[in-house]
Amino acid sequence: MSTMLRRLIVALLPLALAVPAAVSTPDVAEASSAARCQRTLPSYPILHLGDRSRAVRTLQCSLNDLGLGPVVVDGFYGRQTRKAVWQIVKNFEGGPPAHPFRINNGMWTLLFGCQLPDHQLSEGDHGHAVVVLQRALRAAGGTIVVDGDFGPQTTAVVKQYQKAQGNTQTGRVDESTRFILCMGGVIGQLN
8 A cells, every 4th residue: 555545545444433632643634624624714703502503613613722622613603612712711701691602793702813823913024823813803794804914904894893992093903902902802792
C-alpha cells in the first residue's frame, strides 16, 4: 500500500466510522476539525443549549481557537461545548448572566475580539488579524465585508464601533478598542 493511500485511509477512517475527532490521532483531529470550521458567517445568530447548526460548529471552532477545548466540532451545542463556554462566563464580572449558555452578539464579539493580536491594527493592514477583527465587528453589529483588508470600510466600522462604546473615533484598533471587543461590547443593544 502506498504511503499516500495509507495517509488518506488514516484521515478518512474516523469520519467513515463516525468516531469523534478527539478520539483519533492529533493530526487527523486537527485536519478533520479544520475542514469543518467556517468562522465567517453572514451573521452570528443566538444559540442555545441543544442547538444543532453550522453556527454551532463556528462556536466550537472559536472556543478551540481560544484554547478552551478541545471541543469536538460536531455542530451540536451539548455538554462539551457548554463546558467550554462555562470557562468564559464563570469569570464575568458580577457573576454569570441569567442565561449563561446563551450565545448572543456580545459573546460572538468576545470570542473573536479575544483572538486579536496585542498590537495596533489600522488602515493598510492585511491578513488573518484583520479577518478576525472584521468577524468581531460583524458579530458586534457592524455591516462589513470579511476580506482581510483593513481599508476605508473597516476604518468606518471601527469608528462606528468606537462611537457606540463612547471612545475616541480614531479608526485604529488600539489597546482600548481591543479590550472592549474582548469584553463583548456591541454596536446597539445586546440580543
